[in-house]
Amino acid sequence: MKVAVDLGLCDRQAVCIGITPAVFDFNGDGELTVLQPEPPESLRDAVEDAAAACPMAAITVEQ
């Protein structure tokens, strides 16, 4: 599974960080960063929940 955030869309709402802090965080500049671009399968539901909850639809999850 591959996770990416489109920083052009990201509005720094932090919903994804709240749902799946193991994968998403802010970096030192306050930009969203993907901590694990290829997270383990065990995080799939949590990552897909975070993608679904993003108000900007900025997160993509590939198989």
Place this chain on the structure above:
Amino acid sequence: MSAPGRVAVVGASLAGVRVLKALRRKGFDGELVLIGDENELPYDRPPLSKHYLTGDDPVAVKLLEPESFYDDVELRLGVSAVRLDLADRAVTLDDGSSVRADHVVIATGARARTLAELPDGPRIARLRTLADARRIRAAFRSCRRLLVVGGGFIGCEVAASARRRGLEVTLVEPLAAPVVRGVGAVVGGTIAAVHRDNGVDLRVGLAVAGVEHLADRLVVMLTDGSRVEADFAVVGVGATPATEWLAGSGIEATGGVACDDRCRVAGAGGGVWAVGDVAVWPSRLSGGPVRIEHWTNAAEQASVLAANLLDDSSDMCHDPVPYVWSDQYEHKVQILGSVHGDDETTLVSGSLDERKFALAYSREGRICGLVAFNSPREVVAMRTLIAQSALMADVA
């Protein structure tokens, strides 16, 4: 896992579309019907008060899903549900047809309230639908003076968008400050100052008493006897759940459709579900039944609904930490948890003067929510504490 067969979703906005998406994602391969009363492919509503009004031509409508998403969905757009028959789970539509299904999902959302003193007219609009937003967008391009009635988040965003387009804006709010009922005097005072700094003529403690429709403008009388001339008016005075079509169905729908924390509608005999702005459910976190009109609530609740619809033994319950945001001018306001205007507030970071701060809300010594004003990091830091109803003594 049971085999639900055919699922009819009534309401084609975020909650309804996300139910379809979650069902498919979780492997459902039965028939899906989506019924919506607007003649539009389902679109995202939050931009309607923001970018859709301010953006230059051509402005794009943000669709929830591309058209191809509906290839395997029976899409019934431009028709309203007028009746639900629980015995055979049949939804009657206003074109005389009827849709039967094994499961009916009630996702009809809410409608913008009207104001008796300022009823809809050629120069008066409410903002809920894309059609409403098109009218307001057009008015922003042909009018000079805008009156906004109601200082909730929608009214404030419309006022901010109008200023961005260079209109003269009067904002009338019956309470002492905008958004004060929802988030209290501290944030209300900040938002009031932001609007005044941006040139809005903010008139608080006043309501509309009446209106005169002249050939080329409106003259609106306020309760202090003053008059506001405007070329166009937007009324933003809240929303009510769209449940008229459930009258006579046997479902009690005053103030919303009651369901449990798995989205099952009470007293419907099974196979009937509710989600999004229309749903009322028991929230452990809020200590009672709640109805939440937030974007993220609809998205999250849809996922819970789909899991439970597909699997009777699912243990997924809906009790999220509520979240909503507002963009006004260059400011981002984020609200986490269940926040009321009369909660106690404590500044946990930043400074009100700098308009960059986080304010914790508490009841009986326990944190229940947060408003982060230009402070997105605080939303992350506080979410767990709010989910745990932590003692304020441990928060700040």
